[in-house]
Amino acid sequence: MNEVTIPALVPAATAGNLTNLITERAWFEPERIMLSRPLGDGWQSVTAREFESEVRASAKGLIAAGIQMGDRVAIMARTRYEWTILDFAIWFAGGCVVPIYDTSSAEQVQWILSDSGAVGLVVETPAHRDLATPILPTTTKHVWTMTEDVLHVLATTGAHISDDEIDRRRNSLLPDTLATLIYTSGTTGKPKGVQLTHGNFLSECGNVVQGASDLFLKPGGSTLLFLPVAHVFGRMVQIGAIHAGLHMAHCSDPAGRLPVDLASFKPTFVLAVPRIFEKIYNGAEARAEAGGKGEIFRKAAAVAIAYSQAMDKSRIPLILKIKHALFDKLVFSKIRTGMGGRVEAAISGGAPLGERLGHFYRGAGVRILEGYGLTETTAGATLNLTTDHRVGSVGRPIPGTSVKIADDGEVLIKGPIVMRGYWQNDAANTEVFTDDRWFKSGDLGRIDDEGFLYIVGRKKELIVTSGGKNVAPAVLEDRLRAHPLVSQCMVVGDNKPFIAALVTVDGDALKSWIAINKKDGATIAQLTNDPDLLAVIQTGVDEANKAVSKAESIRKFSILPTDWSIAGGQLTAKLSIKRHVVAKEFAAEIEALYN
Numbered sequence: 394m395n396e397v398t399i400p401a402l403v404p405a406a407t408a409g410n411l412t413n414l415i416t417e418r419a420w421f422e423p424e425r426i427m428l429s430r431p432l433g434d435g436w437q438s439v440t441a442r443e444f445e446s447e448v449r450a451s452a453k454g455l456i457a458a459g460i461q462m463g464d465r466v467a468i469m470a471r472t473r474y475e476w477t478i479l480d481f482a483i484w485f486a487g488g489c490v491v492p493i494y495d496t497s498s499a500e501q502v503q504w505i506l507s508d509s510g511a512v513g514l515v516v517e518t519p520a521h522r523d524l525a526t527p528i529l530p531t532t533t534k535h536v537w538t539m540t541e542d543v544l545h546v547l548a549t550t551g552a553h554i555s556d557d558e559i560d561r562r563r564n565s566l567l568p569d570t571l572a573t574l575i576y577t578s579g580t581t582g583k584p585k586g587v588q589l590t591h592g593n594f595l596s597e598c599g600n601v602v603q604g605a606s607d608l609f610l611k612p613g614g615s616t617l618l619f620l621p622v623a624h625v626f627g628r629m630v631q632i633g634a635i636h637a638g639l640h641m642a643h644c645s646d647p648a649g650r651l652p653v654d655l656a657s658f659k660p661t662f663v664l665a666v667p668r669i670f671e672k673i674y675n676g677a678e679a680r681a682e683a684g685g686k687g688e689i690f691r692k693a694a695a696v697a698i699a700y701s702q703a704m705d706k707s708r709i710p711l712i713l714k715i716k717h718a719l720f721d722k723l724v725f726s727k728i729r730t731g732m733g734g735r736v737e738a739a740i741s742g743g744a745p746l747g748e749r750l751g752h753f754y755r756g757a758g759v760r761i762l763e764g765y766g767l768t769e770t771t772a773g774a775t776l777n778l779t780t781d782h783r784v785g786s787v788g789r790p791i792p793g794t795s796v797k798i799a800d801d802g803e804v805l806i807k808g809p810i811v812m813r814g815y816w817q818n819d820a821a822n823t824e825v826f827t828d829d830r831w832f833k834s835g836d837l838g839r840i841d842d843e844g845f846l847y848i849v850g851r852k853k854e855l856i857v858t859s860g861g862k863n864v865a866p867a868v869l870e871d872r873l874r875a876h877p878l879v880s881q882c883m884v885v886g887d888n889k890p891f892i893a894a895l896v897t898v899d900g901d902a903l904k905s906w907i908a909i910n911k912k913d914g915a916t917i918a919q920l921t922n923d924p925d926l927l928a929v930i931q932t933g934v935d936e937a938n939k940a941v942s943k944a945e946s947i948r949k950f951s952i953l954p955t956d957w958s959i960a961g962g963q964l965t966a967k968l969s970i971k972r973h974v975v976a977k978e979f980a981a982e983i984e985a986l987y988n
Contacts, residue, residue, distance in 0.1 A: 397844040401793030403599030405809040410566035410591040412484050414635050419445035427635065429642040429658065430474040436642060436658060447478050447544060452485035452562075453554035454547025458513070458535050462487035462562060465509045465574060467533075469493035469502065469525070470517030472622045473645040475539045477631055479515055480622070482547070484591075487562035490573045491586075492623035494966045495521065496959045501584070503528040505576050509586055509816065515539060568592030574816055575625055575768050586816030587768045589625075596809040597771040598633040600792040605762070607779055608662050608738055609637035617660040617733070619644035619651055621966050626742050629772035630664045655733040662736055666743040667871075668968045670750055670761060675877040675902060677728055682877075683905040693724035697756030698749065701784065704756075717756070725757040732759065738779060740764055742772070744969060745848060747871045748785035755784065763787050765848060769825070769832060770794075771810040775846050786845035796846055797831070803852055804838040805831040837865065854972065856887045864892055864945045869937045873947075876933030878902050878926075881957045881964070883975050884947065885983050893986040894950040895979055896930055897957055918954040926952065949986050953979065 418425065418441040427444045429436035439447075460466060466483045468490060470476055483490045491509045493502060495517055502525050506514065513535035516522045522538050529536070537543045572591045576584035602609040616634055618641055620627035634641040644654040647669075655663075681690035696716045703709040709717075729736060738760040746763045754761045764776035765787035775796060777788035790796045794808035811832045814822040825833050837849040850865025857863055866884035873882045873894065880899040886892040898917055907915055910925055920926045930952060938946040957963035963975050976983065 394840045394842055394844065396795065396797035397790060397840055397846075398795040399790045399792045399844075401596075401600060401809075402603040403596065403793070405793070406568040406592045406595045406599075409568065409595070410484070410563065410570060411572060411594055411632065412481065412563040412566065414632070415441070415445050415448060415481055416563075418635075418638060422638070425638060426640050427638065428474065428477070429640065431643075434657070441638075444478075447548075448481045448485055449556065449559055450548035450551065451478055451482035451544055452559055453551025454549070455482060455486040455488065455513070455551070456554050456558065456562075457551040458547075460486050460488055460513060460535075462565065463571075464488045464513070465491050465511040466513040466515070467491040467493050467506060467509065467511040468515045468623075469495055469497065469521055470515070470539055470623075471495045471645045472618055472620065472627060473517070473539070473643050475544060476622050477635075477641075477643070478544060480628075480631070484566065484572065485559055485563050487566065489571045492573065492575055492628070494621060494623045496966060499524050499528050503530065504583060505586075506530050506533050508576075508583075509574050513537070515543060566591060568595060569813075571813070573628070575623075575628070577768055585818055585821055587625075588813040588816055589771055590813055593771040593810055593812065594629070594632050596793060597629060597773065597791070598636040600794075601629075601773060601776065602633055602637045604792050605740075605776065605778055608740075608762075609633065609639055611661060613640075613661070615640035615642070615658065615660045616662055616664065617642050617644055617654055617658050618664075619647040619654075620665065624743075624966055625766075625768040625772045626664070626666070652731065655731070659733040659735045662738045662740070663732065664740040664742070666968060667741055667746040667750070668744070668874075670739070670741060670746065670754065671874060673728070673731060674750060674753065674875075675899065677724075677731070678877045679902045679905045681724075682909065690724060693720035694753055696720050697725065697754075698752040699756070701752035701756035705784070721758070728754075728757050729759060738762060740776070742766065745787075745867055745871050747875065749872075749875060751784040765836075765846060766810075767834060769812045770806055770808075770834075771812070774806050774808075774810060777845075783841075783843075783845045786841070786847050788846065789844045790846075796840065798838060798840055799833075801852075802837040802839075802849065804834040804836045804846070804848070806834055807831050856884065856892070858886050858889060858891065858944075864941075868940050869894070869945075869947060872937035872940055873933050876930070876936070878906060878929060879933055881970065882950075883970050883972065885976070885986070889987055891948040892945060893983075894934070894947045895953055895975065895982060896950050897953050897955070898926075898930075900956065917952075921952040921954050951982050951986055953982065 423442035425441045426438045427441050428439040466488050480490055491511050493505055507530045510532050514533050515537045517539045568591050570591050573589050574586040576586050618630050642658045678690050681687050700717045736759055740762050742764045762777040764773045766772045766774040775788045775790050797805050799805055835852050837852050839847050850867045855863050869884050870882050878898055881897045883895045934947050
């Protein structure tokens with residue numbers, strides 16, 4: 394099979410816009426709890442009526458400041474309550490939202506503001522304002538700061554604006570009206586502005602919510618949003634939760650507060666990138682190892698994987714059920730508690746999760762539904778469902794979407810979720826659309842006989858060795874990152890005689906390893922050539938190599954003395970590797986692998 398189409402559950406919108414998601418909920422269910430905002434160490438509930446009131450008040454302030462219909466207004470901040478209010482407020486005022494990552498450089502901010510023609514900018518902190526102020530283009534005339542009580546400031550400024558003016562503006566928005574310009578992460582070249590309409594989001598969220606109704610429409614359902622809302626995945630989670638009436642809270646500091654916020658908010662399901670699930674797994678294994686229970690954890694993991702695999706065959710042997718019940722008390726229940734205690738399922742996207750983790754979590758009682766999509770497809774184009782699930786695949790197309798495989802293996806996508814095109818960039822549009830408007834994803838994949846899509850790798854990231862062997866690095870990298878000591882890795886070998894890899898070590902996991910192996914006082918810089926550490930990482934390399942042929946296997950690797958990060962410029966905001974940056978920064982280390 395090389396093409397599959399799933400009929401739409403929600404037809405493409407011919408009227409309405411995203412503001413209706415709030416006004417209709419406030420009209421029909423005014424007291425429904427929609428959001429929780431941080432309050433001290435707890436949460437303050439926000440009803441649909443209160444939500445709409447706060448959005449309207451903020452929209453009035455934007456109008457009073459001079460924001461016109463169709464104006465672009467940028468938001469530069471971490472994921473937080475104010476972002477959701479302002480996102481919808483800009484739409485209520487008739488504008489278009491331009492998200493900017495809070496980690497963006499001055500050069501990136503300047504480019505996005507200039508290219509989009511944004512007339513206003515909302516930043517999170519005074520530090521962001523100080524970064525942006527010297528490079529503001531002449532078109533950006535307004536700057537607001539979230540931490541300086543921006544919602545109150547806007548409400549006060551716009552107190553004289555009437556509700557009739559708000560309704561006139563929002564009712565004039567059509568499904569084809571531009572809702573947002575999301576700039577690609579820019580792993581190469583200048584970021585391009587992806588034009589997504591109100592109709593794109595209504596189709597995406599409507600069909601995903603209906604298709605996964607057991608998650609989104611579950612009575613008492615809730616989710617904790619900790620993905621960057623500047624990224625299309627986080628944006629879809631935000632809008633999808635509001636579309637479904639799902640109780641949502643925000644975690645603005647996943648690195649520091651995620652465990653605390655999960656424990657206090659207790660979501661029923663979460664949406665995250667694979668690295669989050671890898672960190673939870675690796676952290677649990679490292680803690681078990683430090684407590685002298687590493688072998689128990691590994692046996693439990695093997696049982697979870699075997700149990701999940703047996704679920705696919707609809708026959709679970711009695712001895713496996715007994716082992717599973719034992720390890721559920723010893724290990725699996727603690728994994729679930731670490732995720733808040735109520736999580737039954739999760740959605741993973743942004744990068745491949747891998748079969749091993751998919752089976753482990755399902756066996757441990759948390760079904761992770763892997764999906765696939767891009768900014769250009771309004772997030773998810775395919776998704777596994779609880780009732781229709783193949784671990785290792787990224788699911789079937791979401792309803793209303795078609796996916797096919799081109800002759801060269803590239804995944805092509807068509808449907809109402811596909812972007813209008815890149816902002817003011819005809820050359821790029823010509824490059825990514827076929828003559829009959831199929832979007833070229835840039836990813837390589839295959840479709841099985843039941844219509845499930847499997848992603849093989851990135852078309853442009855294929856490595857061709859000097860011997861002519863084509864190697865998809867993602868397969869090796871995903872497996873190697875599964876090792877508890879590995880933080881990041883990048884496979885190299887283009888035009889080289891064999892495949893090699895650069896590896897960075899997880900700092901938290903390394904501390905436990907140092908203590909267990911009695912290497913007190915040693916730093917990662919001193920351990921990069923330590924025989925014991927090299928031997929441990931080699932086990933991860935050996936495991937990764939099981940997924941490929943000998944010609945594709947990693948023959949050598951180098952441990953780097955520093956980890957990669959968003960702030961360091963080696964990772965995008967969704968934790969993807971900027972390969973050209975790493976290749977340039979560590980060119981000497983790569984060359985040393987072949988000398």
